[in-house]
Amino acid sequence: MRIALVTDAWHPQINGVVRTWSTVQDELTRLGHEVTPITPDGFRSLPCPGEPEIRLALATAAQVGRRLARARPEAIHIATEGPLGQAARRYCRRHRLDFTTSYHTHFPQYLEMRMGVPRRLTFSVMRRFHAAAKRVLVTTDTLAGELAAHGITHTVLWPRGVDARGFAPRDDAVVIDGPKPVMIYVGRVAVEKNIGDFLDLDVPGTKVVVGDGPQLAELQRRYPEVVFAGWQTGEDLARWYAAGDVFVFASRTDTYGLVLLEALASGLPVAAYPVPGPADVLGHAPQVACLHDDLATAVRGALALSPEDARTFALDYSWTACAERFVDQVERLAPAVWDRAASSLAARISAPITRFISR
Structure with missing residues (x-):
């Protein structure tokens, strides 16, 4: 499959979301899929206030759309609710392109803790963002239930994996200068x-x-x-x-x-x-x-x-299984999707011309 991955969380950020998507991309490629990542490093960006390592992309829906049109993906996944995710969502909605999303971060709780923003306000933004998705990928049943209580009901389970080769007991562990444990x-x-x-x-x-x-x-x-x-x-x-x-x-x-x-x-x-x-x-x-x-x-x-x-x-968790489950959830028929988008665009262009000629 050709898969477009739109994410505001990407290198050089270091967090669980970045590790998840960079590893899933590697696994998808290894499994034979073609992944087009659309990330902040492809656009002008600004540092996030208070966390300068997080870059906020200054991307328009048209800019994101040009990248999607070149890739002609069979699946579009919008992984985050940031500026890049919002731009991708606008483009997909405008051109009737199906897409999936995922819920990684409890922004309602975080914004309340950091800035005092009431959770209900942030959840209303989250609900609107994810409402247009065909399905929302979540990590656990508990999270699915919590989102359902806030009106996000079209969720599917997508557990994570671990690199058990890279993370393992080892003889060259860092020596800690201090008492045990x-x-x-x-x-x-x-x-x-x-x-x-x-x-x-x-x-x-x-x-x-x-x-x-x-x-x-x-x-x-x-x-x-x-x-x-x-x-x-x-x-x-x-x-x-x-x-x-x-x-x-x-x-x-x-x-x-x-x-x-x-x-x-x-x-x-x-x-x-x-x-x-x-x-x-x-x-x-x-x-x-x-x-x-x-x-x-x-x-x-x-x-x-x-x-x-x-x-x-x-050892029971693998990134390969995680990637395969992801493909199962985002699979789409590309020709119909992109033909429909092209027809929609052609109709919008031809309609005013037709009205002018009919006069």
């Missing part, structure tokens, strides 16, 4: 990740935070005893995972938590709150995760679990 968090360092709950824990051992974000400087000042590793990628990130004894995930707002699978593949049992995301992915697997309303209790419980069981659990 090593408790580690990997991800964006932002208020919505609730990292303070982890760093406030009164438990013995060494706490490690791997990642960057708008809250990093504040947390470094408040917790000088914590090891802050900054952004890590590839082999370096895998070595940091392998240095841990337990993975601590304090977020209450994540829709999935790709890092949970990466930690398990690295042999780290997980400690987390019993909330959507961790509960969906790991609530049925007490042998690899301890979910508890008291995070310290969760950490102690997770430390008693087997690293080998954690690794075995992660």
Whole structure:
């Protein structure tokens, strides 16, 4: 298939959404599909206020449309609700092109936490954005239920995968200068990740935070005893995972938590709150995760679990299966779609000419 992927989240950003789509693109290509990514690096852009590593594309619907027309995709997937996603949506609506979307990020919760924007207002924007899609890809049944409560009902399940070759127990793990056990968090360092709950824990051992974000400087000042590793990628990130004894995930707002699978593949049992995301992915697997309303209790419980069981659990998830499921959900018949779009455009052009001649 020819697939167009429109996403505001792309390199050089480092987060779960970017890792998901870059890996899925690689898997789709390996499976023989032709993927055209439409990303901010193809347009003029501005830095996102407060997070300059995130670029906001200054793209018009016509600019996005020209790229789509050249690719003539058999499936169009709009992965994000940002400026590029909005432009692609406008073009597809205008030209009657079917498309799918996905819901990755709880913007209603994040905007409320960061800026005080009421959730109902942001959910109204989300509802309008996704309403025109043929289907909305979501990671868990719980998320599907939450979106349904806000009027987004045409969802389908699309779980994630993990690179179990890249993330694995290893002999060259980073050496942590501190007492055992090593408790580690990997991800964006932002208020919505609730990292303070982890760093406030009164438990013995060494706490490690791997990642960057708008809250990093504040947390470094408040917790000088914590090891802050900054952004890590590839082999370096895998070595940091392998240095841990337990993975601590304090977020209450994540829709999935790709890092949970990466930690398990690295042999780290997980400690987390019993909330959507961790509960969906790991609530049925007490042998690899301890979910508890008291995070310290969760950490102690997770430390008693087997690293080998954690690794075995992660091996059941693959990016190949994730990519194949994606294709199943977005499949379309291109000729009919693009012929219909061309007919629509021709009709709009010819109508005023016909009216003029008939006079």
